[in-house]
Amino acid sequence: xxxxxxxxxxxxxxxxxxxxxxxxxxxxxxxxxxxxxxxxxxxxxxxxxxxxxxxxxxxxxxxxxxxxxxxxxxxxxxxxxxxxxxxxxxxxxxxxxxxxxxxxxxxxxxxxxxxxxxxxxxxxxxxxxxxxxxxxxxxxxxxxxxxxxxxx
Amino acid sequence: xxxxxxxxxxxxxxxxxxxxxxxxxxxxxxxxxxxxxxxxxxxxxxxxxxxxxxxxxxxxxxxxxxxxxxxxxxxxxxxxxxxxxxxxxxxxxxxxxxxxxxxxxxxxxxxxxxxxxxxxxxxxxxxxxxxxxxxxxxxxxxxxxxxxxxxxxxxxxxxxxxxxxxxxxxxxxxxxxxxxxxxxxxxxxxxxxxxxxxxxxxxxxxxxxxxxxx
Amino acid sequence: xxxxxxxxxxxxxxxxxxxxxxxxxxxxxxxxxxxxxxxxxxxxxxxxxxxxxxxxxxxxxxxxxxxxxxxxxxxxxxxxxxxxxxxxxxxxxxxxxxxxxxxxxxxxxxxxxxxxxxxxxxxxxxxxxxxxxxxxxxxxxxxxxxxxxxxxxxxxxxxxxxxxxxxxxxxxxxxxxxxxxxxxxxxxxxxxxxxxxxxxxxxxxxxxxxxxxxxxxxxxxxxxxxxxxxxxxxxxxxxxxxxxxxxxxxxxxxxxxxxxxxxxxxxxxxxxxxxxxxxxxxxxxxxxxxxxxxxxxxxxxxxxxxxxxxxxxxxxxxxxxxxxxxxxxxxxxxxxxxxxxxxxxxxxxxxxxxxxxxxxxxxxxxxxxxxxxxxxxxxxxxxxxxxxx
Numbered sequence: 001x002x003x004x005x006x007x008x009x010x011x012x013x014x015x016x017x018x019x020x021x022x023x024x025x026x027x028x029x030x031x032x033x034x035x036x037x038x039x040x041x042x043x044x045x046x047x048x049x050x051x052x053x054x055x056x057x058x059x060x061x062x063x064x065x066x067x068x069x070x071x072x073x074x075x076x077x078x079x080x081x082x083x084x085x086x087x088x089x090x091x092x093x094x095x096x097x098x099x100x101x102x103x104x105x106x107x108x109x110x111x112x113x114x115x116x117x118x119x120x121x122x123x124x125x126x127x128x129x130x131x132x133x134x135x136x137x138x139x140x141x142x143x144x145x146x147x148x149x150x151x152x
Numbered sequence: 153x154x155x156x157x158x159x160x161x162x163x164x165x166x167x168x169x170x171x172x173x174x175x176x177x178x179x180x181x182x183x184x185x186x187x188x189x190x191x192x193x194x195x196x197x198x199x200x201x202x203x204x205x206x207x208x209x210x211x212x213x214x215x216x217x218x219x220x221x222x223x224x225x226x227x228x229x230x231x232x233x234x235x236x237x238x239x240x241x242x243x244x245x246x247x248x249x250x251x252x253x254x255x256x257x258x259x260x261x262x263x264x265x266x267x268x269x270x271x272x273x274x275x276x277x278x279x280x281x282x283x284x285x286x287x288x289x290x291x292x293x294x295x296x297x298x299x300x301x302x303x304x305x306x307x308x309x310x311x312x313x314x315x316x317x318x319x320x321x322x323x324x325x326x327x328x329x330x331x332x333x334x335x336x337x338x339x340x341x342x343x344x345x346x347x348x349x350x351x352x353x354x355x356x357x358x359x360x361x362x363x364x365x366x
Numbered sequence: 367x368x369x370x371x372x373x374x375x376x377x378x379x380x381x382x383x384x385x386x387x388x389x390x391x392x393x394x395x396x397x398x399x400x401x402x403x404x405x406x407x408x409x410x411x412x413x414x415x416x417x418x419x420x421x422x423x424x425x426x427x428x429x430x431x432x433x434x435x436x437x438x439x440x441x442x443x444x445x446x447x448x449x450x451x452x453x454x455x456x457x458x459x460x461x462x463x464x465x466x467x468x469x470x471x472x473x474x475x476x477x478x479x480x481x482x483x484x485x486x487x488x489x490x491x492x493x494x495x496x497x498x499x500x501x502x503x504x505x506x507x508x509x510x511x512x513x514x515x516x517x518x519x520x521x522x523x524x525x526x527x528x529x530x531x532x533x534x535x536x537x538x539x540x541x542x543x544x545x546x547x548x549x550x551x552x553x554x555x556x557x558x559x560x561x562x563x564x565x566x567x568x569x570x571x572x573x574x575x576x577x578x579x580x581x582x583x584x585x586x587x588x589x590x591x592x593x594x595x596x597x598x599x600x601x602x603x604x605x606x607x608x609x610x611x612x613x614x615x616x617x618x619x620x621x622x623x624x625x626x627x628x629x630x631x632x633x634x635x636x637x638x639x640x641x642x643x644x645x646x647x648x649x650x651x652x653x654x655x656x657x658x659x660x661x662x663x664x665x666x667x668x669x670x671x672x673x674x675x676x677x678x679x680x681x682x683x684x685x686x687x688x689x690x691x692x693x694x695x696x697x698x699x700x701x702x703x704x705x706x707x708x709x710x711x712x713x714x715x716x717x718x719x720x721x722x723x724x725x726x727x728x729x730x731x732x733x734x735x736x737x738x739x740x741x742x743x744x745x746x747x748x749x750x751x752x753x754x755x
Contacts, residue, residue: 002709009707012647013721016522020725023518024398024732030518031510035502039494042509045576046471046499072492072573082472136469143472159570338556342563350571353603 044068048082048143053103059090060141064101069150079148080133083111086141091115101146102126111144120144157309160293160347161316165340198322200279202314209310212297216306227362233295234355238348241288245345289344292351379716384430387720391425394728399735413742420444420738421731428723432716434690438730439539442529445734446536448741450590453477455744455754456506457592465595471499476592477507480516480532482581484565484638485572497576522725524646525639528629528669529689530726531733534587538628542620542668549622551665558630558670558685561637568634580634586612630669630685640684647706648722650682650693656700663692663701680710688722 023030041047048065055062062085069079081101085091094114098107108126113119113135122132133145216226293313300306379387399418405411421441428437457464466476478500489497496502500509519527528535568580581588583604589612594601611632619627629636643649652663654677663672671686682692693701702715703722744754 005707006709009647009705010721012707013705013718016647016725017721017728019518019522020728020732021394023515023522023729027511027514030514031508032503034514035510038490040490040502040509041495042474042500042502043489043493043495043497043576045497047474048472070493070495070576072489072576134468136467136472138469138473143469159567159574162566162570335559338559339562339566342560343566346563346567 044070048084048145051084060085060087060092062097062099064099067101067148067150069148075150077150078130079150080145081148082143082145084138084141084143085113085115086138088115088138088141091141095142099146101148109146111146113142113144115142118142122146157293157296157312158316160289160296161313162319165317165319196276197279198318200276201318202279202311203276204280205310205314206307208294209297209307210303212294212310213300213303213306216298216300225362227358227365230295230299231355231358231360231362234292234351234358236355237288237291237295238351238355241292241348241351242345244288245341245343245348288348292347378432379430381430384426387429388422388426391724391727391731392422395422395731395735398732399739409743409746410739412746413739416742417735417738421735425723425727425731428727429720432719433694434719434723435694438529438690438727439543441730441734443536443540443543445730445737446533446540448734448737449533449536451744451754452737452740453591459755464592466592467595474499474501475505476500477505478509478512479507479581479591480512480527481534481585481587481633481635482578483513483516484569484634485578485580488569488573489576492573493576497572498578498581519729520639520642521645523688523729524643524648525636525684525686526646526648526688526722526726527639527642528636529687530730532629533733533737535626535629537587537590538616538620538626539668541617542624542626544621545624548624550619551623553623553625553670555670555673560631561633564632565634565637583607584611586616586628588612624668625670626668629687630671636685643684643686648688648718649704649706650686650688651702651704651710652677652680652682653700653702653710654678654680656698658698658700660697662695662697666691666695688726 044050044066045068049068049070050066051063052066053064055064062083065082065084067079067081069075069077081099083097083099085095093116094112096110096112098110100106101108106125109122109124109129111132112121112123118135118137120132120135122129128149128151130147130149133147136143136145293310296313297306297309300309395418399414405414424437424441428434431437454464460475461467461470470476476499478498482498486496486498489495496509498509500507502509503511515531516527519531523530529539564580564584568584571579582594584607586608588608593605593608596602596605611628615628615632619625619631652672657677659677661674663677664674667682668689668691669685669687671683672692673683676683688703690703693703699715703719704710704715705718705721708714708718748754
């Protein structure tokens, strides 16, 4: 029994070295395997959530993300919807666009963005729309977050 | 579930259990009438604690509806309460003095008072009495409950606090945590002290908001 | 004095044997650093050669002299300093400042740090999302690649991570070695439980708020890496907190106490990593027959992992980082690296040590190699052009 424990110990110790080698040489493989096996994504509170609609405007496109009300369990009362415009080179100096974020066929709000200064204004028609958050200058475009109240 | 109430309860649960359980567990298990009987006694004890907490939730709601209606006064009073109780919680968490918790437990004056007024041999009553110790975490939970927007929300807040404090109580016999109680008590108290820092920050923000409105 | 020299000579491994034992490390580090192709640019080639010789030189001395801690510490501190030089210069090249904006976070441009890991577990289990503004795959320090590194390091080294892998640990380690003697000797040992309290609170708070609370409010290492743009009073308060914690826990207290105070008295990741010591094959043991109870190991341990109770049990505590300081400090050779399951007597201690050193040093060499080279290149650029960028 003592000898068996000893052999197992030494084996495990040598395995530690193999684990280290595998960790570095196989990092690319293991990280992809880990990501695909778990199906994990970045929290929508950071990434803005999945894109549900893309509207082409010729030189640029508008990407509308899904509304984010994600909580640990259930949903929060307040959230946001993120709108992206890219590429930066194709954007007009002022973007004025009506957005239907919940795909019910009705325009929920109109957002105006000055792509030179980042100034935004919001005109809302849906009572669930609260306010406009900040605008963000991305590497290749702009994004805004519009604050929403969840309908119960 | 109100997560902030649950977290306040959980971060303080270790300290509460470590202080009270070594006295309460022998009391509960000393009957020697079998596992099922003792489990029933434990459930009754916990129900007593829950009843006490829910009664205080109702009290908190009553107070918030009466003297805390005016927003600026509400912010000032709640902010001041948070600041006061959080300072007590920080002292309780990081320094030796732990006045309130002692009085809530079996060897304290509060318990003796309750014992003279109530039949403590009943587990439900023992749970009710020991649950209502006016230690800083409980006082902060009470203050938190006054901030809730409805009676139901307040009761849910206290229910979450109850779950947090009771979770370790239920799990401890199964994972043998009783043998490491002194360590658990230190960690629990420090966690409570850290929660105190969070409530201190919240209290100062509320106070500043209230002062701005005046 | 002659006995000291004799003991030192006895402890040394023969030159031939040392070179033989170092060859595998040299080959592996050559492969890791070159990735199959030696750099052609003169500055990069110079940095490559210097880093390779420096790091393998340290391993050579570890094997030759039989000493671990001081040599490990030289590389570990160098690694931390070079990491900061490399990281900050890259940030300024990419963004123009160390500050990270909300836009950067939306685009997932924040490199993932291992300290976040404990806070991500509950939200990941319940929501299948990582509460960190990084990228899952691709780019520098992506979330999945850092998780893979952490899993490998935990399996191989347990809490040895904190002395052989962590790119921040070298900072408080470096400050702890400034003075020869400790100015503050009596520390209330109940504060060694504070990291567990911090872990409990930040894990629960992160789950509640779905944000990495420790990173936002408490991490002192933001002072030397990246931090949120100060656009509100709340962020200003957060900045004051983490800068203060850095000054106190990483600089001042380690210098005054000669202990790794941030790592042993505050870091929640360290507390979390202590749990992995339970499943790790390597530990540090005490031979009670050799121990003369001089308590030198107790006063030397940078993480308060040894006390009279643990010595009586013949081992170090759960928080042991396997740095080797107590082993080197013991005049009676009563402490040694050990492999679980193997005999505690019989004199195979050098074999145990080498079997530990290979994975531990390899991890350290691989993690540090890139940053040491990059920092050297940046330094050459600074000397030559007046700017690192």
